[in-house]
């Protein structure tokens with residue numbers, strides 16, 4: 001039978017003004033109800049709070065599926081409550097991140113061309129067909145990312161610290177936006193020709209189309225593992241999931257390799273692909289560890305997390 005327990009509440013990090021010293025809560029209340037009660041009593045937004053157990057420092061999840069009792073909290077247990085600072089919705093952050101590399105290619109290739117390439121002999125040559133094609137591929141890639149952010153992904157966390165938006169946006173606006181657009185759209189770039197090696201052009205296009213469609217399919221599989229509004233996780237299966245833990249990252253890299261070929265092997269695209277690939281590789285390794293821990297024997301362990309036969 002459910003009983004009411006008293007938790008000893010202590011702040012972690014900077015003080016939270018109205019944080020209660022104790023909290024009475026039913027042992028069968030959910031993690032979400034615990035967060036809600038702390039948010040109401042402290043007057044702090046629920047999204048800013050992070051609750052950990054005093055006994056071992058592990059996170060008490062803000063979910064509706066785990067009860068206070070399930071987390072191991074008992075009468076007189078200590079919980080630490082941390083104020084994570086101002087938060088922004090994940091969707092907002094992603095929309096802002098992708099907006100830069102969505103508009104920068106067309107701005108550099110057409111609108112800002114005379115200013116960006118001011119130091120080249122005048123008159124500047126018109127953008128080549130290959131450059132116009134690359135601009136379309138880059139724009140399409142990031143429109144797809146925006147649409148998936150709004151309509152496909154079901155995120156488990158509602159928010160992230162507001163300051164992350166600067167760091168994350170810099171990665172996309174500078175490395176995917178300015179870096180690629182500047183080098184690939186230069187009047188003397190390999191792509192400034194209408195006679196790009198057809199082998200590069202067509203194999204690049206094929207990789208891009210395949211990578212984008214397969215990546216979208218993976219995102220749809222992940223979406224269907226979670227009911228709307230919930231944070232549950234499932235074991236994904238389907239195209240690519242037998243090969244690696246995170247086929248969405250694999251196909252993302254395939255699409256960028258396609259762009260790399262169409263640009264006539266621009267190092268700027270390779271640089272972004274390697275930096276993004278390294279980040280995704282570290283997330284994929286973490287994801288494999290998480291699946292093994294969360295699903296135990298039900299999960300078929302993967303030998304490779306992102307690149308079949310390599311990593």
Ligand SMILES: NC(=O)c1ccc[n+]([C@@H]2O[C@H](COP(=O)([O-])OP(=O)(O)OC[C@H]3O[C@@H](n4cnc5c(N)ncnc54)[C@H](OP(=O)(O)O)[C@@H]3O)[C@@H](O)[C@H]2O)c1
Pocket residue numbers: 153154155156157215222223225226232233234235236246248249252275276277279280283
């Ligand atoms: N080019 C680059 O530098 C670069 C870098 C990173 C990402 N990307 C692109 O951005 C895409 C999204 O990245 P991401 O890191 O957010 O991918 P992700 O971790 O695979 O997550 C994609 C979505 O699926 C959910 N999800 C993941 N695994 C799940 C599971 N087992 N059960 C239920 N839902 C699950 C995630 O929710 P949660 O909120 O729970 O995670 C999230 O909403 C990538 O696939 C890639 O195309 C590009």
